Amino acid sequence: MGQLHGVETIELAAGTVAVTTIETAIIGxxxxxxxxxxxxAATLTAGTPLLGNELTFTAKKGGRSGNTIRVIAELPQPPAKGKGAGAVPTSAKWENGRLLITLGCSEEGAGNATVSDVVTAVNGVADVGVSATGSGDGVVSPFSGTLSGGEDEPFPLNTPVAMAGATALSRLGNAGTLKQALTEINDQRNALSVIVRVEEKTKPEEQRAALLAGISVLSSAKSVTTYQPRIVIAPGFSEDDAVGKALETVAGKLRAVAYVDCAAGATLQEVVQRRQSYGARTELLRPRVQVSNAEGQLVYRPYSAFAAGLRARIDYEKGWWWSKSNQEVYNILGVEQVDEFILGERNCDANLLNMQNVSTLIRRAGFKHWGNRLCSSHPQWHFESVRRTADVIEDSIQEAMLAYADRPLDRQNADDIIGSVNAYMRRLVAEGAIFGGRAWLDPELNTAETLAAGELYINYDFGPKSPTELISMRVSVNNEYGIKEMTAT
Structure with missing residues (x-):
């Protein structure tokens, strides 16, 4: 390093970084x-109807790519001196994304290309990227312009598309399942959704195959949209176990939770039996709910979209560490099958379902989601709020630690990582999300060999908050209160 007489400033990259909590209320x-x-399709209009020479050029392929197409219409170059001029017919050619039109002219060099001449010339070119239309009989004047207004398909098949609230809901059309599902989500709260549209099929096996392909696409959502779903649903289809298991599989890849619906009219025994097929990232939803459709008819709908919207609302209003159980679900008129609920009664339908890790709806000052559990048998990990707390912490820390990758492996880098994690844990404690947490160097795995291999092992723990699923009030009769009153002086 050269010498310097004066003052210099050097920015240092070392130090802790703030761990930012991931977005949790994203629904796939x-x-x-x-x-x-x-x-x-992009278009270009040239000429004017007043002169009868209006032409419309339309890209043959829809989408924004058509906005780069340029159309140039010119009169032919005058002949060289000493050479006689001759009449020139109208012609066109397609070259490097440009449509080049030579307008016809008379022997005297006056333009005489009509709208019909130009349309015929353009549409007769092989492999041309635009089509031309026009019905006037005027003479076309030279012009140039670029097509505009082209828009890509808003919801291409098998492609993740992010949508906030109901901003583009009308573009989904009224048929199919997506518009209704997104409406039900947004009845609870305007949520950020990642939508995958699949082709509608008439045969059940073909529809199932299309859905399985679409569900698998959710794993690429972050790469395509920058948003990673944390709740995954397929309303109207997840009563099929093939679809339900596919949702569970993609939920494992995304560190998400799958909400799976039960079939219409399913009995308690059938629901509980089905629950045994699912694991720690699936919540099985028993009820189908009654709503009013666009025609004013009362219909029964799968519950998963409502539950996903409720989960997003609780994340925003209370926190991702809260359970959605005992929270009101908006815009529900009734349920297809009423599950008996008696507060404090262990053998009522709702409690029996909950103890078998199945969620339902109860009617108490409105309809409320009732159930905390995923389909896991673990006494703590079966709580959805605990599972999601772990997912949020793990993903948030993992994202932040990328900043430390490939730096020199020394004590400063290790201390910066540990300091960043511990600061994040303190913040979560202050927010009420966890009881506590800390990070430390693993004393056994960090050996001379692993350090030489560029491997650093850091442990951390945290204390999640389980939901208050049981409040046991123990009561006894104390007759001493009466004696005290009667003997008081």
């Missing part, structure tokens, strides 16, 4: 929308 929705809007 897979379904059908056969009337969804398609791509819009």
């Amino acid at each position: 929705v897979v379904g059908t929308a056969p009337q969804a809007a398609g791509a819009v």
